[in-house]
Amino acid sequence: MPRWVKITLIATSAGCVVLAVALAVVGSQFDKVRLDNDDLQSEVQDLQSQVESLQSERDSLASEHDKFKSQVNEQLQAIERLKAENGRARNQPQASTTAPATP
DSSP states (O other): OOHHHHHHHHHHHHHHHHHHHHHHHHHHHHHHHHHHHHHHHHHHHHHHHHHHHHHHHHHHHHHHHHHHHHHHHHHHHHHHHHHHHHHHHHHSOOOOSSOOOOO
């Protein structure tokens, strides 16, 4: 076999080895990226469930807030009504408990 054929075969073999190594590196990088993507998707799902939980809690707290706010408003109205009644009672002349003496 001529020498140039041997050199060509060796060069081709070396090129195949380099391509195989490059393909292996790209494949391992692709696997790493895929695993990282899976991890990130898992984290996103966990965060979404946390967001949903927090939204539910926020809605519950908003409902409680509205309930307490309405109770406070009712109590403030009752206080204002009692203040008005107290003011009217102070302004009315006091009726005498003893009847005037008639001669």
